[in-house]
Amino acid sequence: MPGLTDWLKERFPSDVLETHAAHGDETAVVTRASLPVIAAHVKQDPAFDMNVLVDITAVDGLTMKWNPRFEAVYHFLSTAQLHRLRLKVRVEEKDAVMPTLTGLWPIANWFEREVWDMFGIRFEGHPDLRRILMYEEFQGHPLRKDYPYNKRQPLIGPRN
């Protein structure tokens, strides 16, 4: 039986860069420009039927010397078909911008704010791209590997 990623490769041959599967979970690395189209497809096509966007996150490959440095990761779930799909998009440090998925899944609003807050990847077309976990005055993006783990940016104090 062909997997989800095989169907994706069939329908988007030039946009799916690579695929792999582990323990029944399938992953496809796709190009940035094709993400909105592929995401809309996996949501609307009955074969995929991905009604839930489970999470958006990112990976900083600085210490692993990745080029491009970042990878944005999207997790999808179909509650009717009970299958999952992971899409990854490689993101350059110099051009850390992704297309937004807020029009397809409203929950993407908060996930994308989190990725912006923690990794500094911007989302073009996002209606309200503010920090979500850290406070407004915070400088930098704490989950980037070059953010010093013991750097403090207190709002008030410490006095001693």
Place this chain on the structure above:
Amino acid sequence: MEMKTDSSQASQGGYLTSRLDEMIGWARKYSIFQYPFVTACCGMEYMSTACSHYDVDRFGAGLPRFSPRQSDVLFVVGTISHKMAPVLKMIYDQMADPKWVVAFGVCTCTGGFYDNYATVQGIDTLIPVDVYIPGCPPRPENVLDGLIKLQEKIQRQKQEV
């Protein structure tokens, strides 16, 4: 507390003042109204201490108030992040004197193992602390021990009226 009825001693001013101090201290240490500032898992241990098995009411501290205006002791129970720090400071400032602060658990004492971008490294960087209760989380016996130490401190100190 020793109650003296000898009126000749009571008429000496200095002696009377120290007795008043002692009596107010005794009254205050057995009527601790706490404000539980619960942010994390230590809260479960706090609840366990407050409920009937360990029964914090035996020490006169059985009536938590959820308004800082009505409370005497600020129990900071759980990790304080930099984002939460101004809120904690505001709660402390809203409490009326006399007031005391208990740091409950290692996160409030030192930041615990959260040595990272988000966590305050000990609430004594923000507000003065009277009693530190270490543990991750502290057992109820440990909490009661800290409470008794706070009572001793309240009894000993100069009572501002």
